[in-house]
Amino acid sequence: xxxxxxxxxxxxxxxxxxxxxxxxxxxxxxxxxxxxxxxxxxxxxxxxxxxxxxxxxxxxxxxxxxxxxxxxxxxxxxxxxxxxxxxxxxxxxxxxxxxxxxxxxxxxxxxxxxxxxxxxxxxxxxxxxxxxxxxxxxxxxxxxxxxxxxxxxxxxxxxxxxxxxxxxxxxxxxxxxxxxxxxxxxxxxxxxxxxxxxxxxxxxxxxxxxxxxxxxxxxxxxxxxxxxxxxxxxxxxxxxxxxxxxxxxxxxxxxx
Numbered sequence: 001x002x003x004x005x006x007x008x009x010x011x012x013x014x015x016x017x018x019x020x021x022x023x024x025x026x027x028x029x030x031x032x033x034x035x036x037x038x039x040x041x042x043x044x045x046x047x048x049x050x051x052x053x054x055x056x057x058x059x060x061x062x063x064x065x066x067x068x069x070x071x072x073x074x075x076x077x078x079x080x081x082x083x084x085x086x087x088x089x090x091x092x093x094x095x096x097x098x099x100x101x102x103x104x105x106x107x108x109x110x111x112x113x114x115x116x117x118x119x120x121x122x123x124x125x126x127x128x129x130x131x132x133x134x135x136x137x138x139x140x141x142x143x144x145x146x147x148x149x150x151x152x153x154x155x156x157x158x159x160x161x162x163x164x165x166x167x168x169x170x171x172x173x174x175x176x177x178x179x180x181x182x183x184x185x186x187x188x189x190x191x192x193x194x195x196x197x198x199x200x201x202x203x204x205x206x207x208x209x210x211x212x213x214x215x216x217x218x219x220x221x222x223x224x225x226x227x228x229x230x231x232x233x234x235x236x237x238x239x240x241x242x243x244x245x246x247x248x249x250x251x252x253x254x255x256x
Contacts, residue, residue: 024043027040027043028042028043031043037222037223038220038222039222040222041222041223041226045223046223046226046227046230048223049221049223049224049226049227050227050230050231052224052227053224053227053228053231058207059212061207062207062208062209062211062212063209063231065207065208066193066196066197066200066208066209066210067235069127069128069131069196069200069208070131070189070192070193070196072128073127073128073131073132073135073192073196074131074135074185074188074189074192076128076132077131077132077135077136077138077139077188077192078139078185078188080132080136080139080140081136081139081140081142081143082143084098084140084143085140085143085144085147085169086166086169088144088147089147089169089173095144098140102136102137102140102141105133105134105136105137106137108133110130110134110195110198111198111202113130113133113134114126114130114198114199114202114203115202117129117130117133117199117203118202118203122203123203123204123205123206124205124206126199126203126205127196127199127200127203127205127208127210130195130196130198130199130203131192131195131196131199134191134192134195135188135191135192135195138184138187138188138191139184139188142180142181142183142184142187142188143177143180143181143184145180146177146180146181146184147173147177149177149180150173150176150177178247179247182243182244182246182247185243186240186243186244189236189239189240189243190236190240193232193235193236196210197209197210197213197232198210201213201214209228209232212228213225213228216228
């Protein structure tokens with residue numbers, strides 16, 4: 001059994017590395033074909049630009065502030081999501097009220113929403129509002145889907161138990177759907193980063209990755225643009241792995 005698990009891990013790691021190498025290989029081919037550093041900078045240029053990000057304190061501050069904005073926005077989205085979830089559990093018919101709002105939020109183009117929020121709110125709070133509005137539908141959809149997965153017999157048995165509805169939600173419903181909550185958190189993190197950076201870009205928020213990328217675009221610094229893209233991907237992957245570790249640790253404690 002242990003040998004089989006080890007083989008699967010080795011295979012998974014090998015495929016991961018192979019995927020990365022294929023991407024690098026194709027980029028090198030494109031760089032050679034186009035032979036234009038402004039459009040397809042070579043790997044060395046991208047590596048230098050990546051290292052340069054950490055040489056300027058302003059870049060690090062902007063990066064940390066963007067990460068903090070994303071975390072705050074995701075937390076707000078989950079608080080709103082749990083609020084709607086509680087209402088749904090207590091009054092299932094209430095989704096007739098929330099569904100049109102969620103559908104509008106899900107369907108509104110990001111560019112239109114960003115410009116509108118920027119005009120009426122401004123550059124400081126705007127990215128938070130934009131990110132929450134775009135992340136909230138993902139969060140609530142994940143939470144509602146998780147709740148609907150609970151066995152009907154369990155739901156009926158919970159209703160017969162004594163205690164307030166809020167205690168039942170906190171101590172019974174949420175532990176049951178906990179894996180789905182963590183999965184929704186992972187899904188919302190990646191999207192929130194993309195939305196936040198776009199919001200910062202349009203709102204021209206000071207001390208932000210979005211504003212740095214605006215300057216990169218103006219100066220046509222493709223190597224820096226790609227370097228920041230790689231950095232954001234790394235940050236999202238690290239955060240997702242961190243959440244997975246927390247999930248496994250909490251589930252281990254519950255099972256023990």
